Amino acid sequence: MYITIIGAGPVGCYAGYLLAKAGNKVEIFENHPQVGLPIQCTGILTSDFDEFKFPLDSFLVNTINNIEVYSPNKSVTIKQKDYIVCRKKFDNFFADKAKAAGAKIFVDHSFVRRENKDIIINDSKHNSKNKHNSENKHNSEKRLQPDIIIAADGPLSPAAKAFGLYHPGRKNYYGIQAVVEGNFDPQTIKTYFGNEICPGLFAWITPESSKTARVGLAALKNSRAYFDAFMKQQGFIVKEMQAGAIPLFNPQQQLQKDNCYVLGDAAGYVKATTLGGLIPGLKQAEILADCLINQKNYEQEIQPLKRKMRLHLRAQKLLMKFSDQDWDKLVSYVAQPRIQKLFEKYTRDNPIPLVAGILWREPRFFRFLTNWF
Numbered sequence: 022m023y024i025t026i027i028g029a030g031p032v033g034c035y036a037g038y039l040l041a042k043a044g045n046k047v048e049i050f051e052n053h054p055q056v057g058l059p060i061q062c063t064g065i066l067t068s069d070f071d072e073f074k075f076p077l078d079s080f081l082v083n084t085i086n087n088i089e090v091y092s093p094n095k096s097v098t099i100k101q102k103d104y105i106v107c108r109k110k111f112d113n114f115f116a117d118k119a120k121a122a123g124a125k126i127f128v129d130h131s132f133v134r135r136e137n138k139d140i141i142i143n144d145s146k147h148n149s150k151n152k153h154n155s156e157n158k159h160n161s162e163k164r165l166q167p168d169i170i171i172a173a174d175g176p177l178s179p180a181a182k183a184f185g186l187y188h189p190g191r192k193n194y195y196g197i198q199a200v201v202e203g204n205f206d207p208q209t210i211k212t213y214f215g216n217e218i219c220p221g222l223f224a225w226i227t228p229e230s231s232k233t234a235r236v237g238l239a240a241l242k243n244s245r246a247y248f249d250a251f252m253k254q255q256g257f258i259v260k261e262m263q264a265g266a267i268p269l270f271n272p273q274q275q276l277q278k279d280n281c282y283v284l285g286d287a288a289g290y291v292k293a294t295t296l297g298g299l300i301p302g303l304k305q306a307e308i309l310a311d312c313l314i315n316q317k318n319y320e321q322e323i324q325p326l327k328r329k330m331r332l333h334l335r336a337q338k339l340l341m342k343f344s345d346q347d348w349d350k351l352v353s354y355v356a357q358p359r360i361q362k363l364f365e366k367y368t369r370d371n372p373i374p375l376v377a378g379i380l381w382r383e384p385r386f387f388r389f390l391t392n393w394f
């Protein structure tokens with residue numbers, strides 16, 4: 022099969038690697054001049070990343086052992102292993118794997134539109150060399166007719182839009198972060214909850230080392246105002262900011278139409294409670310590649326992952342309604358040793374046994390939650 026993938030992010034490149042390894046002709050088109058830049062991510066991975074069995078050494082920046090959770094008046098520390106990665110190196114790790122398996126990656130190449138069965142890719146280097154020559158400018162466009170198109174072009178996915186696969190009800194968070202200097206416990210991520218800090222989500226301080234940290238937050242609106250207030254409250258000086266859209270999972274999102282599939286952020290496969298999209302996107306890439314290679318039913322195979330995404334979404338909807346007192350109450354519940362142990366046992370990528378365990382062991386917690394449904 023001839024497969025084109027739009028977007029050389031980690032998810033597109035991982036799908037490209039799996040499909041090329043199985044003997045398909047794979048071409049990946051990336052609109053930026055370099056894979057992995059600009060960085061728009063904190064790079065936190067739960068230890069579920071171990072399941073992929075990738076060597077970490079080429080992109081690992083730091084390993085975390087604790088998450089401190091602060092509500093307006095309470096706090097709890099949860100022991101959890103997380104990895105902090107360099108997104109430039111992480112993305113290039115997957116791009117190199119794809120290339121080694123035989124995929125071709127074209128940087129400076131943007132998907133521009135669809136014309137019936139063709140897709141049109143623009144070579145922007147060619148375009149800028151010939152900007153005064155209208156005939157050559159036209160030549161910068163490649164017309165391709167692949168068997169399969171995979172839209173892995175991020176949260177605003179022009180390819181998903183062109184194929185009618187961008188759900189009209191899609192909501193995007195806007196995340197902002199900065200790398201700051203200070204004194205940090207290098208093994209501890211700090212998270213801050215509360216309506217004045219970051220309604221429905223949290224602000225984070227994620228150490229790269231004892232001297233630098235990635236500090237940020239994401240909100241559905243007014244992210245910049247919340248970010249500025251948080252940085253001021255913490256006394257951090259912002260030198261350089263990174264920002265980007267992060268999709269809210271939408272269970273109505275269609276994943277395939279004609280010969281086009283959406284993947285990763287383009288499909289909105291992001292945990293709605295934490296906005297982590299790397300592990301769900303990589304898992305989705307594995308499922309899609311397996312379905313294309315072994316002719317399995319994608320809609321059926323994606324269901325277990327979709328159930329996890331739905332659970333995160335239900336929790337997000339609940340947390341959006343929380344008052345500061347509710348956040349305090351929740352943190353007090355989590356601080357009970359029995360509940361705390363459960364939070365330490367299951368990662369954020371594995372929410373179903375966590376929720377089931379909590380509801381089973383702590384019916385009072387269940388009653389607290391049902392007040393909100």
Ligand SMILES: Cc1cc2nc3c(=O)[nH]c(=O)nc-3n(C[C@H](O)[C@H](O)[C@H](O)COP(=O)(O)OP(=O)(O)OC[C@H]3O[C@@H](n4cnc5c(N)ncnc54)[C@H](O)[C@@H]3O)c2cc1C
Pocket residue numbers: 027028029030031032033050051052053057061062063064065066130131132133173174175176178179180196197198237263264265266267284285286287291296297298299300302
């Ligand atoms: C501030 C912030 C912090 C975050 N922190 C975390 C975190 O700690 N952990 C986590 O798991 N997730 C985090 N995320 C989310 C994470 O970044 C995404 O889920 C992840 O990047 C999705 O990977 P992807 O390959 O699907 O998409 P992307 O990484 O967005 O890659 C898509 C690629 O497609 C390219 N592209 C776009 N349009 C076109 C076009 N027309 N033609 C060709 N190429 C195109 C883009 O340039 C890009 O390279 C964060 C996001 C933000 C904004």
